[in-house]
Amino acid sequence: MRVGFIGLGIMGGSMAMRIHKAGFPLIVYNRTKSKTEPFAKLDIPIANTPKEVAEKSDVVIDMVTDAPDVEEVLFGPNGVIQGAYQGLIVIDMSTNSPEYARNFAERLAKYGIEFLDAPVTGGDKGAREGTLTIMVGGKYEIFQRVKPIFEAMGKTIVHAGGVGNGQMLKLLNQTVVGINMLAVAEAIALAKKAGIDMEKLFTVLSTGAANSFTVQYYMPKMMKGDYEPGFRAAHLKKDLKYVLETANKLNVPLPGTALTLQLYNALVAKGLGEKGTHTLIKVYDDLS
Incomplete structure (x- = not known):
């Protein structure tokens, strides 16, 4: 299968490179041309x-x-x-909403184009290492046809059902993810005020019942003051907005998510939306 990849950002660039390394014929496109340079050096066509x-x-x-x-x-x-x-297959691996996914699928179907929504989780690390979790919505037979492409990028691939279920x-x-980051930020904020050694806090959180990807991957960055993005804060804010929009339509109360979104609103208002999601600790530094 010839694969075209559009969007070579923090995640997309690594995902496209994994597809190339798996042996699929590849062509790439990115609005900012500088992001295509690593591909051009490998003689991968640039659209x-x-x-x-x-x-x-x-x-x-x-x-x-x-x-x-x-x-x-x-x-x-x-x-x-x-x-x-x-007969062309389009796969949207961005994160938006089930409603948008169904809208895109309906419009493409008028032209005989197949559509899958297949957002991912695992951050920049998962994209680089090919260990992403990929959640796929759409026709099962189309999913099966392109599964080898997903396997080039991810370790866990889940067919979630119809279009929109991936989103x-x-x-x-x-x-x-959002509430977990909130929990880690609160623990660190309180630990700072209480005079607790951060390395000891990390040892406890990373080996006990509180352990999580957020603790393992992001807490060390928070401790070092490294706020470069594995996943941008502004993007998580966008995702949480979609969560609450969906919950409102279904009349499901999500007070924890609502609070988390407000704190990310504060982070973006501070001009830190392009930094990593773990930069949330700066909001707590201000509040403390």
Whole structure:
């Protein structure tokens, strides 16, 4: 299968490189041309538009920031739809909402184009190492056809059901991720005031019942003051907004998620949205 990859950011660049290393013929596109340089050095074709990606691919993957970006890539001027043909498979690996996924699928189906929503979790580390968890919504037979591509990028691949269910699983994941980060930030904030040694706190949290990916991967960064993103704070804020929109439609109260979103709103208001999600500790530093 010829694979086209659109969006070579923190996650997308590593994911596309894993596909290349797995032996799939690849063509890539990114709005900022400098992000394509590592691929050009490997003689991987660089497209000038998403339209060109579609024309030269059997499967087109997009990994962009939000639903409006997916809209632009798929349906905008020189978008995928302009170069698409019947039988093309489009996979949106960005995070947005079940509602958007179903909308994209319906519109692409009019052109005979298959669609899967397949958001991921695992951060920049998982993208680099090919150990992402991938949640896929859409037709099972299409999922089976492209599963080898997913296996190049991820370790755990879950077919979640119909279109939109991949996004729903991702939003549920982000609910836990956000509240978990909140818990770690609160523990660190209290430990600082109480005079507790951070290394000892890390030992306890990372070996006992409180252990988690957030503790293992992000807490050491928080302790060192390294706030470079594995996943941007502004992106988690966006995801939590979608969680609450979905919960409101279903009349499900999520007070913990609502509080977490407000704290990320504060973080973004401080001008730190492009830093990592673990930069939440700075909000607690201010509050303390």
